[in-house]
Amino acid sequence: MPLKLLLIGGTGVISAACTVLAAASGFDVHVLNRGRSTKRPLPERVRALNADVRDPDSMRAALGNDEFDVVVDFLSFTPDHVRASVDLLAGRTRQYVFISTAAVYQRPSRLPLVESAPVGNAYSAYGRAKIECERVLRQAHLERGFPMTVVRPSHTYDATSMPFDGGCTALHRMRRGQEVLVHGDGTSLWTLTHTEDFAHAFLGLLGDTRTIGETYHVTGDEVLTWNEIYQVMAEAAGVDEPRLVHVPSTAIAAADPRWGEELLGDKAHCLVFDNTKARRFSPERARIPFSSGAREIVRWHDAHPELCRTDERLGRLMDELIERHRPVSPTADDR
Numbered sequence: 001m002p003l004k005l006l007l008i009g010g011t012g013v014i015s016a017a018c019t020v021l022a023a024a025s026g027f028d029v030h031v032l033n034r035g036r037s038t039k040r041p042l043p044e045r046v047r048a049l050n051a052d053v054r055d056p057d058s059m060r061a062a063l064g065n066d067e068f069d070v071v072v073d074f075l076s077f078t079p080d081h082v083r084a085s086v087d088l089l090a091g092r093t094r095q096y097v098f099i100s101t102a103a104v105y106q107r108p109s110r111l112p113l114v115e116s117a118p119v120g121n122a123y124s125a126y127g128r129a130k131i132e133c134e135r136v137l138r139q140a141h142l143e144r145g146f147p148m149t150v151v152r153p154s155h156t157y158d159a160t161s162m163p164f165d166g167g168c169t170a171l172h173r174m175r176r177g178q179e180v181l182v183h184g185d186g187t188s189l190w191t192l193t194h195t196e197d198f199a200h201a202f203l204g205l206l207g208d209t210r211t212i213g214e215t216y217h218v219t220g221d222e223v224l225t226w227n228e229i230y231q232v233m234a235e236a237a238g239v240d241e242p243r244l245v246h247v248p249s250t251a252i253a254a255a256d257p258r259w260g261e262e263l264l265g266d267k268a269h270c271l272v273f274d275n276t277k278a279r280r281f282s283p284e285r286a287r288i289p290f291s292s293g294a295r296e297i298v299r300w301h302d303a304h305p306e307l308c309r310t311d312e313r314l315g316r317l318m319d320e321l322i323e324r325h326r327p328v329s330p331t332a333d334d335r
Helices: 013-024 056-063 079-089 125-144 169-175 195-203 226-236 249-255 257-267 290-303 312-325
Strands: 004-008 028-033 047-050 070-073 096-099 148-153 155-157 179-183 189-194 215-218 223-225 243-247
Touching (some): 004 013, 013 195, 070 079, 079 096, 125 257, 169 179, 169 312, 179 226, 179 249, 189 226, 243 249, 243 312
Parallel strands (some): 148 215
Antiparallel strands (some): 189 223
């Protein structure tokens, strides 16, 4: 009998690839969401259940008396969301997989990161909320035997995902020959994971009783500096030499606290992962380098110009910060 799988979400950047691969691999796939996604349509063999995941009555009506071998929850972001899921799904599934985030780890952390590394991200409200979600789940597992598994992805992307803040702002600036802001000195290390590589590794964790009560991060193995990430994207966009200007992350945070939280709580720090634990169940290594992924991103956005927008406010802020922090050229006297 194929594994009966329910994906709560199923059409997002990370979850859509899991839906497609699970269906192609012979899982009996059910997807529950509001049915509004147009970017990533469901495969034909997938059963769609439409409900508002924040409305327990709507969820119960959509699920009826169904039970599942595995439920994967991509859409719980607060402890209350998780409590509602536990109450709804207790007794309905043999495994509940909670999609957390690598933003739970302390910044900075000892590298490479392993799942037992200390958590507690002082800068990221999103990461702190996911920590509390994990705490609620562990309590449910210990006190009620709730069959939970925690998965912590990091920066996972598909063709629709720009790796930079501000949508297509950096891409457009590169192509126009404008200067492009890079946080810090651009040498911090970062791990990018193609969503198809995530899906291949992730599916190996499903339906195995040895994963119950455990935590896994699932990421790629390629590590790049931010300077390299900008360079790879520029090459994919047909730009030989992007004009990169480095601005301290603290200066960005002072000018735009929301952008600063994203940097100081995540992207300004080196993130390199040890995937040994998850690889016990999914031994295949990541196959899609970012050079290929970058070409996918550029092709998709060139094909959908209506969705490739410049953030005018952020562009103006970049200009201000670049002007303030551009290196001063030496004068004749200095030389």
